[in-house]
Amino acid sequence: MTTAEAVASILVMAGVTFLTRLAPFALFGRGGKPPRVVTYLGQVLPPAVIAMLIIYCVRNIDLFAGSHGLPELLCVAVVAILHVWKGNNLLSIFGGTILYMVLVQAVFV
Amino acid sequence: MSRKILAAAFPPTVPVLMGYLSIGMAFGLMLQAVGYGPLWAVFMSVIIYAGSGQYLGCTLLATAAPLPQVAMLTLLLNFRHIFYGLSLLDKFRGTGWRKPYLIFALTDATSALLPSIEPPRGVDPDRFYFAIAMLDHSYWILGSLIGATIGSLIQFDTTGIDFAMTALFVVIAVEQWKAAGKGARKHLPALIGFGCTIASVVVTRMLGSDNMLIPALVAICVLLLTLRGQLEDRGEEERT
Numbered sequence: 193m194t195t196a197e198a199v200a201s202i203l204v205m206a207g208v209t210f211l212t213r214l215a216p217f218a219l220f221g222r223g224g225k226p227p228r229v230v231t232y233l234g235q236v237l238p239p240a241v242i243a244m245l246i247i248y249c250v251r252n253i254d255l256f257a258g259s260h261g262l263p264e265l266l267c268v269a270v271v272a273i274l275h276v277w278k279g280n281n282l283l284s285i286f287g288g289t290i291l292y293m294v295l296v297q298a299v300f301v
Numbered sequence: 302m303s304r305k306i307l308a309a310a311f312p313p314t315v316p317v318l319m320g321y322l323s324i325g326m327a328f329g330l331m332l333q334a335v336g337y338g339p340l341w342a343v344f345m346s347v348i349i350y351a352g353s354g355q356y357l358g359c360t361l362l363a364t365a366a367p368l369p370q371v372a373m374l375t376l377l378l379n380f381r382h383i384f385y386g387l388s389l390l391d392k393f394r395g396t397g398w399r400k401p402y403l404i405f406a407l408t409d410a411t412s413a414l415l416p417s418i419e420p421p422r423g424v425d426p427d428r429f430y431f432a433i434a435m436l437d438h439s440y441w442i443l444g445s446l447i448g449a450t451i452g453s454l455i456q457f458d459t460t461g462i463d464f465a466m467t468a469l470f471v472v473i474a475v476e477q478w479k480a481a482g483k484g485a486r487k488h489l490p491a492l493i494g495f496g497c498t499i500a501s502v503v504v505t506r507m508l509g510s511d512n513m514l515i516p517a518l519v520a521i522c523v524l525l526l527t528l529r530g531q532l533e534d535r536g537e538e539e540r541t
Contacts, residue, residue: 238381
């Protein structure tokens with residue numbers, strides 16, 4: 193990827209992010225109410241998208257070869273359990289990531 | 302910005318300071334690991350300013366994703382922001398030239414913080430909100446700069462650090478799961494998301510393609526819209 197392409201990608205991310213934040217003010221700033229289907233999607237889409245992205249993150253694991261996806265599955269479970277238990281973002285994210293790094297660098301080599 | 306405004310705005314941002322410094326650091330480390338140094342980290346944190354969006358950005362840069370895919374994934378991930386602003390429509394009315402920045406800076410943390418706090422007596426509300434937004438943004442930039450700098454100075458094996466993104470999404474999923482309340486129906490959207498995406502991974506893999514996101518998303522939207530009658534909350538409008 194060239195520098196120009198990377199800058200273009202970052203500008204697209206910035207532009208789209210800003211547009212999503214601007215949308216409610218642009219659309220409903222003058223007192224309108226969002227259509228019910230938009231409100232409905234606002235309730236149900238975020239959990240579905242996050243679930244999709246979790247699978248997207250681990251999409252390349254192979255259950256039938258190599259480490260059989262064990263480090264990924266184990267660490268996802270550890271993050272979820274830590275977060276249900278303590279509810280501390282830092283502990284959950286850093287704990288899971290450090291465990292994962294140890295597993296892929298030293299255990300499942 | 303006067304010292305009085307800053308002194309009033311700082312205390313409510315302390316939890317954000319702790320969170321952004323560390324999550325920003327992990328972002329900087331991750332970005333460094335895919336080959337982009339401190340300047341890139343600061344550039345992204347200044348103009349994008351989105352936690353999970355920038356984690357995803359590391360992957361998009363590393364895989365040289367085409368621009369339409371960058372736009373679509375960013376839109377999906379940030380779709381929730383469309384609803385954050387709704388609770389702030391009145392608060393931001395009449396904020397004048399500060400308004401575009403206040404809207405730009407509406408991250409999860411800031412938009413969770415702003416609806417619930419009022420400025421102390423004698424402090425101008427517009428300046429107060431503006432100071433909070435700028436403080437939070439500066440913590441984020443600082444955290445990512447520290448992370449990227451540590452990553453470029455200390456050489457260590459960063460294999461696996463990209464799991465920080467997975468972990469962040471799992472954390473968000475757990476919080477959404479808790480917030481959804483009790484009952485299988487409330488968790489159906491998340492389960493639909495998992496089910497459709499796993500099915501899409503399996504099918505596209507059999508077809509020898511890596512493009513599993515669009516089929517997954519289409520399936521998710523079709524199912525959610527089909528089940529609207531069962532899933533829609535007709536009572537109060539909850540924020541996720």
